[in-house]
Amino acid sequence: MPSEIDPLSRTIALLRPRVLAWRVIEARGSWAIAFPANPVISFGQVISGNPTIKIGSTHTASLTRGDLAFLGTTEPWVIKTGPNPRSIDFMTAIAEPARLMQTDDPSTNVTCFVAGAFVLEAPNAALVADLIPPLLPVLHNDVAAERLGMLLGLVGDEATTTRPGRSLILDRLIEIILVETLRTRPDALPGHAQRLLTALGDQKLARALQIIHGEASPPWTVERLARHAGMSRSAFADRFARTLGTSPINYATQWRINQARSMLASRDMPMAQIARQAGLQSVSAFSTAFSRVVGVSPTAYARSLEMLPVSAA
Secondary structure, three states, X not given: OOOOOOHHHHHHHHXXXXXXXXXXXXXXXXXXXXXXXXXOEEEEEEEEOOOEEEEOOOEEEEOOOOOEEEEOOOOOEEEEEOOOOOEEEHHHHHHOHHHHHOOOOOOOOEEEEEEEEEEOOHHHHHHHHHHOOOOEEEOOOOOOHHHHHHHHHHHHHHHXXXXXXXXXXXXXXXXXXXXXXXXXXXXXXXXXXXXHHHHHOOHHHHHHHHHHHHOOOOOOOHHHHHHHHOOOHHHHHHXXXXXXXXXXXXXXXXXXXXXXXXXXXHOOOOHHHHHHHOOOOOHHHHHHHHHHHHOOOXXXXXXXXXXXXXXXX
């Protein structure tokens, strides 16, 4: 009998988030920091002040003390105060923090915020667009803000020390923060994340998802999944498709291929073993399924990963 597996936790673990940077930033007066397009998730919390985050002309959030923000965008973005401040790039802000404190009025309030970013495992980093919106603010009076604030504080504490086990703790904290973020504002999430959370709230569909995510190897069929859900085949297939926007077999195939992408990234597992763990009994069947979903063969995909740098913890 399979163990109780949480598909959302499995999905987050597949992304393998890693802390990339962490900073406390202070600024006085009217200022702006410009961040370039970058395939990372940025996050932060306001300690004092009232900064505004802007992503192009489409997303804006005005923040105040205790508010948090998560950014799942790959577009350039700006954090600022004042109507039209001159911006400096974030590398300059880090290298020359005094430039953010220049003002003719020393009594001007100081804005202080903690900011960081984490990078996702290259093979499945594209999944972030399915989970995190471009800009997700969490206001200080939201019930989850305190929990997320404490987690970010722990990240900051670990990121600025060299204690044993630092990398493991940081990785787990970031995974927890991602899960907590998804649970906090389900209404603001992209369609895929909303559908997944809705399905996990459906007791019958959740049973099928636990099977799919927990046991990749068996050749699952709609009939077998329907039996685990305690439903007829037609009713199960209809409810699954309406809730998750795809058929049970397509969903299971996509999940298996995403797992295979991670296994290929490890670069130390034979193709035949990857095929078996992806639920396919031959390398040729695996190659056909992988090529149909990803657009290239597993061998070509593995070669493309060799040109990517290994993520640092």
